Amino acid sequence: MSALKNDCLLKSLLKEPTSRTPVWMMRQAGRHLPEYRKLRRQAGDFMSLCRDPELACEIAMQPLLRYKLDGAILFSDILTVPDAMGLGLYFVEGEGPKFRKPLRTERDVESLSVINSKVDLTYVLEAVSLTRKELDGSVPLIGFAGSPWTLAAYMIEGKSSRDFARTKTWLYQHPEILHQLLQKLTLSVVDYLNAQICSGAQVIQIFDTWGGILSDFAYEEFSLAYTREIITNLISRHNDREVPIVLFTKSGGNWLEKIASSGCNAIGLDWTVSLREARRRVGAAVALQGNMDPAVLRSNPESIELEVQRILHSYGSGSGHVFNLGHGITPDIDPRNVAVFVEAVHRYSRD
């Protein structure tokens, strides 16, 4: 493996000093890029892209050719894990992910097996190795997985949902079945993330996309307990380098202290949180990643630059900030605005 030329992202996630604030974007490789849309049209569907390691690698590299990003992220989907468990993932244009066999009964949960990633998700691990090789040490590669709670919610609903009524009914009516499912997912995610690290992932991000729909009590019992177990069981060093872990919980601003106690190195923040306030609350323990509203990218260069400066100012000086959006970039964004954004983070954080 080539030596890492730009280790700004790794350093910031470990709260070590850097010459400027590193930046990457959730969903940076994807639909906002015309070159991605072209590949997607040729491939037919989203999963065909994920399942082809060479295409996945090409897509992960695309945003790096356009923007001076400080990290690359594996091109894949959090739902590959339930897919490998037999739920039959598929995508319907404009409707998001769906499962052919969502979980309906206790028996459905009992019959699930913990995955063996080297066998069941070979295509992802090959995409990781290939992307790492292709990066050639330019920037670090971020691997990722969904949190057990977030995966469970999709598996029970069979698709995304506005209020996750079915999942919450399990939670309050049959918590023991839900716990059984979460335990199997936890073991699967540990296996999956450790396999990604061994294949070349240098940073790990756990997406707890639906943690924020839980009550304060339920969040601890059904989400945080399992992400903590995952973090405890991850390989913390690989090839003599620490592997930082980012825990991103959409709408998790109320729980920063709890999230910081999970053992993660950095907390991913959505845009509702004040970075200054978050730093005051947990900045001694963890780095912070975020948190511009992706909607800002729909405006104009002046507004984008203003918002970047506001966010940098809100965090203040010193190490421990990775710039990112508060959620994934949306497909309607003009790449020229993204270039302005990335440039602005680098320019204004250097001052």
Add this chain to the structure above:
Amino acid sequence: MSALKNDCLLKSLLKEPTSRTPVWMMRQAGRHLPEYRKLRRQAGDFMSLCRDPELACEIAMQPLLRYKLDGAILFSDILTVPDAMGLGLYFVEGEGPKFRKPLRTERDVESLSVINSKVDLTYVLEAVSLTRKELDGSVPLIGFAGSPWTLAAYMIEGKSSRDFARTKTWLYQHPEILHQLLQKLTLSVVDYLNAQICSGAQVIQIFDTWGGILSDFAYEEFSLAYTREIITNLISRHNDREVPIVLFTKSGGNWLEKIASSGCNAIGLDWTVSLREARRRVGAAVALQGNMDPAVLRSNPESIELEVQRILHSYGSGSGHVFNLGHGITPDIDPRNVAVFVEAVHRYSRD
């Protein structure tokens, strides 16, 4: 007007001691009740119910006949204000509210007039008077309105939305037009709420349903600034009694200190917030209302009682807590479970 027999809700909102924790539910009058669904079928559509003061009064009373609630709430909708401004509100079964003439241009905003509630929303004020009379002093009547930001978001999108992309584009591209709209809505809501108070509303709740989609910066500028202006301009005493104001901001847990600074008497909390933590942060300044996840009502009496006890315990002893759900009750809830819930709040808070 009859003297108020149960002033437990008013007292708690003003942080005065009570013998037990008062309870009411957002959307307590509505689709979870078979007697409501029957009236609705007869009337044809939702707005016909709102526009008929006698029917609106009957519906507001329905939950009080079933449950020992400590407050009644006006039966109406937050979107009556934009409707009165000429946007043409209508409801499609299963799709929620829509506007025939959503705002599309600066000109659309310029041509809007501030409402005169006595003329433009007579039917609501008549529903307030009639419901207050029908209550006959049993419990206080809660009036309400949407926050300017929340109303503006619906007016610009023309309906509910997942990410309010159009509204956020205005916010970051044309903030001055959005401010013009918010100012007109603020004047309209002040007029509307003061008219409700003069017609008999004894508590006011402002619903900032979509405040929580804003960034930390934008929340202050586009939502809080206007709710603060409203609160400053509301009649604070009527018929020798203080009129408490509740500000409910869905997903506003990050901003409790700011919300408390608005001048409201109580903050409405969704279920993601720890009551204990919220009380520690702002309990000296305001009362707290909330915050059970309505999904708990879908479970069973044991789980409901457990959750009620947890929430009461989280707030702790002393005055200043009004029990409520963290959002509106959903149509699929069995009224028997609601009875268990209300009973449990009264029983366990008396201990």
